[in-house]
Structures are given as C-alpha cells and as structure tokens.
Amino acid sequence: MRANSLPLLSTSCLLVSVLLSGGAVALEVNSSVALKVKIAEGITSKNSGNKKFEFSAKPEINLNFGNGIKFTTIVKITNETNQQISHKNVSRDGYVSINKPVLVGDNSSIELRELYIEKSIGDHYLKLGKQQVVWGKADGLKILDIVNPQSFKEFILEPFIDSRIPIWIIKYEASISDNSDIQILWIPDNTSHALPANDATFAFQSNRLVPDTPEGVQIAIQPLATPCLSIKNSDVSLRWSAFINGWDLTLNYLYHYDDQAVLSTQQLIIENRIALTIQPELKRSHLLGGSFSNTFDDITLRGELGYSTDKYFIGADPRNSDIYVKGQEVSYVLGVDWYGLSDSLLSLQFFQGRIFDISTVVSKPKVDTTLTLLAQTKLWNDTLHLETLLLKNMHHHDSLLRTKIVYDFNDQTKISLYLDRFSGNKNGLFGQFDSNDRIMFSYEYFL
Amino acid sequence: MKLHTLSIKVPLLMAIGFSIAGTAYSNTLTGDEIVLKVNQRDEGKTLSRNLTMQMIDRAGKKRVRETRSLRKYFGDEKRTVIYYKSPKNIKDTAFLTLDYADKTVDDDQWLYLPAMRKVRRISASDRGDYFLGTDFTYEEIKLESRVSITDYERKVIGEDMVDGFHCIIVEAKVVTPEIANELGHSRREDCFDDNIWIMRKSVLWDEKGQLLKTIHFRDIEKIQNIWSVQSMVVDNHKTKHQSTFSFSNIDYLQPVKDEMFSKNTLKRGL
Numbered sequence: 183m184r185a186n187s188l189p190l191l192s193t194s195c196l197l198v199s200v201l202l203s204g205g206a207v208a209l210e211v212n213s214s215v216a217l218k219v220k221i222a223e224g225i226t227s228k229n230s231g232n233k234k235f236e237f238s239a240k241p242e243i244n245l246n247f248g249n250g251i252k253f254t255t256i257v258k259i260t261n262e263t264n265q266q267i268s269h270k271n272v273s274r275d276g277y278v279s280i281n282k283p284v285l286v287g288d289n290s291s292i293e294l295r296e297l298y299i300e301k302s303i304g305d306h307y308l309k310l311g312k313q314q315v316v317w318g319k320a321d322g323l324k325i326l327d328i329v330n331p332q333s334f335k336e337f338i339l340e341p342f343i344d345s346r347i348p349i350w351i352i353k354y355e356a357s358i359s360d361n362s363d364i365q366i367l368w369i370p371d372n373t374s375h376a377l378p379a380n381d382a383t384f385a386f387q388s389n390r391l392v393p394d395t396p397e398g399v400q401i402a403i404q405p406l407a408t409p410c411l412s413i414k415n416s417d418v419s420l421r422w423s424a425f426i427n428g429w430d431l432t433l434n435y436l437y438h439y440d441d442q443a444v445l446s447t448q449q450l451i452i453e454n455r456i457a458l459t460i461q462p463e464l465k466r467s468h469l470l471g472g473s474f475s476n477t478f479d480d481i482t483l484r485g486e487l488g489y490s491t492d493k494y495f496i497g498a499d500p501r502n503s504d505i506y507v508k509g510q511e512v513s514y515v516l517g518v519d520w521y522g523l524s525d526s527l528l529s530l531q532f533f534q535g536r537i538f539d540i541s542t543v544v545s546k547p548k549v550d551t552t553l554t555l556l557a558q559t560k561l562w563n564d565t566l567h568l569e570t571l572l573l574k575n576m577h578h579h580d581s582l583l584r585t586k587i588v589y590d591f592n593d594q595t596k597i598s599l600y601l602d603r604f605s606g607n608k609n610g611l612f613g614q615f616d617s618n619d620r621i622m623f624s625y626e627y628f629l
Numbered sequence: 630m631k632l633h634t635l636s637i638k639v640p641l642l643m644a645i646g647f648s649i650a651g652t653a654y655s656n657t658l659t660g661d662e663i664v665l666k667v668n669q670r671d672e673g674k675t676l677s678r679n680l681t682m683q684m685i686d687r688a689g690k691k692r693v694r695e696t697r698s699l700r701k702y703f704g705d706e707k708r709t710v711i712y713y714k715s716p717k718n719i720k721d722t723a724f725l726t727l728d729y730a731d732k733t734v735d736d737d738q739w740l741y742l743p744a745m746r747k748v749r750r751i752s753a754s755d756r757g758d759y760f761l762g763t764d765f766t767y768e769e770i771k772l773e774s775r776v777s778i779t780d781y782e783r784k785v786i787g788e789d790m791v792d793g794f795h796c797i798i799v800e801a802k803v804v805t806p807e808i809a810n811e812l813g814h815s816r817r818e819d820c821f822d823d824n825i826w827i828m829r830k831s832v833l834w835d836e837k838g839q840l841l842k843t844i845h846f847r848d849i850e851k852i853q854n855i856w857s858v859q860s861m862v863v864d865n866h867k868t869k870h871q872s873t874f875s876f877s878n879i880d881y882l883q884p885v886k887d888e889m890f891s892k893n894t895l896k897r898g899l
Contacts, residue, residue, distance in 0.1 A: 214717040343746055355893060376672040430750055474752040482750050521752040563870055564762030593692050593716035628717040
C-alpha cells in the first residue's frame, strides 16, 4: 500500500465503520450536479484567435446519517478544447499521486475534488478527508488563505473555490468559551501549486515569478521533489477565533511547506559548456498572522496580516548562482466595504507586502503595494448582479480589470458574461498577461 | 310585539351593546399603546421552523427557497439564523443576525456564501434594504408582525375587517426624513387585530408618498399557546413583484443549541 493512500483509506474506514455501526440510522441523501459551459475568446491583436470551450460537470453527494455524521463527495469532470488553458498544460508535479486529476484522452479530466466525513459532538467538531480550508478576510488576493495550494491554470481568473486544490486534512474545531474557538489542522498532504507549463496561455512571464536564465546555457529541470508522507513532513496549524465587543478576531499559525517551489541550481561543465541542473523543491516556513473585522454604520472594516519567516524570492541578477534568495516577508491588507447604496457594495482594499532580512536585490519590490476596488450591485430582486473589480499594482503600475454580469434566469440556470483586461509593465503580476485580454460567456445549470 | 320575539331581540341588543363597548374600549387606546400591546405579545424564548420563500415576478416567473430558521433569546439579545436548504444553486447559504436589546447598538450580521467558503461580516444599518432578493426588508424580517415604537408618530384612524377579523387601523408616519430614507418608506397604515393584538395587514407608502407595498399576515393560529403567523405575503406595487413567506413545523418547545448561532455552524450547515 502506498503511503500517500493513507488519508483516503482512513476516510473510507471511518465511513464503513459508520455504516456498520449497527442500529437503524436515518439516512438523508442529497445530490446535485452543476453543469457549466464556458466559452472564452481573446480580444487583443495577439490572442484574438485564441478560443476556449470548456464543459464541466460537478456532481455532489451529501449523506446525513442522522447521528450527527455527514459525508460529502464532490467530483469534477472537465472537457477542454484549448490545450493552452487546460489540465493537460499545467504542471502535475506538485500533486501527490492520489490527488492528480485523471487525464482522459487529450481533452478531458476527472478530479476528485472533495471527499470528507464530519461530525460534531457537543463543542467539538471533526472533519476528515479531502477538503478546502479557507482563512482570511481579503478579496481577490491572498495573505492568510494559503492552507490549500492553488492551480494557476487561468492565473487568478477562476473563482477561488475552483482554483483552490483540495487536500487531505484532519480538521478539529472546539469552542473554548461562549465567544471563542480554536481550530487545529493536521495536513499530511504536501500537494503544492499547479503551475502552467511554458507554452500555456497563462504561463508566468514576470521576472518576479520566473527567473531569467543566462543565455547560451543548457538547462535541465528536474521534477519537483515532493516531501514524502510522514509525520515530520506534515503541515500543522492552529487558529484561535473570537467575537469580542463587536470585533471578529483571529490569530493564525501555520507551519508548512510553502506551496511555491524554490529552484536550486547545480552548475556542471559538459563538453566545455556550462549546464545548469535546476531542482525545484519545497521549503519550510512559519506563518504567523491574524485578521479582524467590524462594522460601523454602513461600513465594514476588515484586515489581515501574515508574517512568513522563510520566504524565497528570485534574485535580480541572473548571473548569481543562487536563483532564489531567502528572506522574510510581512503582508497585510486593510479593506473597507461601504454598503451605503441600496443593494450595492463598494469595497476598497490596500494590500502591501514588505520583504526584509534579505542579503541581495530581488525581482519582487521590497515594498509591494496593490490597491483593489470592487463595485457591485444587485437588481431585479437579486436576479441580476453587476460587478467590476480593479486590481492595480503601484510599483509596476499594471492592472487587471474584471467586469462581470450574472443573471439568474431561474433557480436552475445562471448566465454570466465576463470581460478581463490586463495592462501594464510585462514584469508586473498583471502586466505579464497584457496580451491575454478576453471575453467569456458561461452558462450554468443546476440539477 | 309578541313575547318570544322580544325575548330574542333583547339578548341580541345586549350582545350588540357589548360588542360596541368592546370596540369602543380598543378605540380608547392610542396608536403607541396598541403597538406596545402588539410588541408585548409572547413570542417564545426559542423558535425553530421551516420557512419557504416564494418570489413571483411581474412575468409570473417563480423562485422558491426552502430554509430552516432558528431563533433564540440569550438574555435580552435575540439571535436568528436562517439556513438555506434549496435550491441547489444557493444551498448552504446561511445568515446570522444578533439583535441587541440596546436599540442604539446596530445589529451584527454575517452571511455565509458557499461559493466563497467564507463568512462575510455585513453592515446591518441598512434595515430598509431588501432581504436577499425578497420584498421584505431586513427590518421586517427582524420584527415580523411587530413594529418599531420609536421610528413613527402614530394615531388611530379607524377600524376595518381583514380576512374576517376586526382590526384597528393605526396610521404611522416616520418621524424624520433620515429614518424614512433608511426604512424606505414614509408612512404606513397598520391593521391590528384587537382581539389577539397581532398585525393582520400593513400598507406602506414610499418617501414620495406613492403606494409601495402591502403586507398580509395570514394563517394566524395558536401553536403551543403562542399566536403564530404562518404566512406573510407582500405585494410590491411598484415592481409588481410578490414574496410569500410560509412557516411550517413551528416549534417553541424544541431545545435549540447555542452553537447553532455561531459562525462555525454557519459554515458547517445543519
């Protein structure tokens, strides 16, 4: 038996023991299927021929055993016609084998998204299995929401619920007083980010994400060395949350392998020519942070902060033998949501990351600031949603503007239209996709 | 006049006399006194019920939401939570509100959106905003068949029969333009059943004095010794949209655990 099958086996054993626990157990079964068709087309001169058609089906089954035990499974079946934006063109090295989407033919994949069992006993709660755990209060960008790795198949354009990669976690929560509780996570699953391949539509190009390589040098990239399943290689976390005098507060700690692989290099001389062997590996780090939110009349004020002890940044000089340089980083966000207009939301966020304790110049700015502005309104008794989100980086002056219109035709059907526009410096997080502007139509049907 | 006819007519006259006396008694109450009687009605320390929301637009298109609603008093603080069970596209959405006894303190509200897997803190000061696509405002959801005392100046303007029940009509004008803007209406006429002191109908006018909506409170029965509204129907005359809230499986005696009103349970669902 493979070690990385252990979490699935544990969940299965627990489920079987529930089923065989004897006595009459009232079983409530709920099932649904979300069908979705997405059609996207490039609208710049460089990508106007780039069309994508995606069909997906997401069946979900919920079993409620009536004794407090619930079981959930969610599968996603996808068929994509454009291989430049597909599961096929995303690195699968980061997945532990049990998590890898199964590729079927050239265009289709099947992925077990979530599979977990959960039970509450008094003030205690346990959730065991493949799941998503979401931290933080930020929209659009992530500071604390890093428990799960992410697929960057479509950069950050997919909803986080779809781009977050569910992993095997044991989650325990307990109330410790009337207004506070703790959460403990044990994460033996070391799946890391799924990054787009070099020829993918959303392949990273910014030098803050992808190192420049010296010219004329032969390069061999090794597969990612994922830490093997063991207690020592597991991630663990602790979160305390409370509601005190109107304030929602959390304190968060995560000891983890950073899901962004670090590249270490080994230089060789082959036939009098320099060759580089690049070995991606995951590095350990501690994350300490917290979040808050409160409301004042029409305004919700929220924020979060994360301090990482061991972060690795791409060096600015490609001639250095170490591609990545170690440092520390503090990131924080302050958000203000204004509900002053009827059925509308105006939200402003100020994100900033500060790098320190670093020995050399790196590609990412030492103080990196991004502003976001979200304007949202609902019409026709909440059947029509209009939304615009602008993300602008103040260092590179690049931006992403996302506009969407969503219409709930009826309780089963949702129709959406999106416009995504990137602009700015090609070394920016958003500007690197300046030629990837697109328009997208989606149709969702819920069975 | 024959004796047997007189013997029928005298009791009848006496009954009419008593009836008029009963009506006259109600009419001696001021509008605020009537509202006080309505608001002092027992609503139980805990409440669990199924709530079906039906919305029909002007074209006749129907949307239906099945939810489970729980309410509990923690001292003077009232907590209400609504868990959406269907339709599938919004299943597991949940809404929690903490209603403080001190009216100068805004309620605290949270909304769990399963599509984001996050609990979002939302502002509660827009009590005149419509609740999640319905024609009921957040204030009306909170108060149900009760009415705010301090937002209005009231006077009794007459009597009426609503659904076969005798009611006192109280006209209520919002005290300031700011509050009218907050609530979304400037005037209302509430019909209160003067037998059981519960609202049977309310007609509202918007800030410009135009007819806004009519709310009917129906199927009012005594359940576990507490008068309970089982149907609330609102017709929005401006948008021609109708919302119906139907309550079933109403239970004031079933214990409701404190943890049902926590943010963690919002995420976990029922």
